[in-house]
Amino acid sequence: MAAATELTVGQVATRSGVAISALHFYEARGLIRSHRTSGNQRRYGRDVLRRVAIIRIAQEVGISLAEIGAALESLPEGRTPTREDWNLLSTAWRDQLDQKIAQLKKLRDGLTDCIGCGCMSIDKCPLRNKEDRLSAQGPGARRLLVAR
């Protein structure tokens, strides 16, 4: 028996391991697409399985749904993302992840200085005023001046 060219939402859920409610959510966000049968039931092309896999992997590493949507939008309509597509997407996301990791390391190091301190000092606390960024806004008590 030949494989069906289209899948019901239940089949997509079973094959992808993703809840039907999540599939509906992805569809509402424009990440996957279906069409309606004459009986008003959703049908998905088989490419949806690969799209869902990409969405899940990207979410797993912290890529936002908006970013995932923009990346998938860049693929030609209805085409199953190829290995090459995946290479391009994952390379761009890796660079983004590297930046996030660097930011988180800085944050962790700042937190290490704060553990057991509790001063919350604008002058000394690296988390409260990272790299003294408030000084770039001018002299004086910047937070008090801005609040007025």
Ligand code: FES
């Ligand atoms: S709380 Fe004291 S340095 Fe951050």
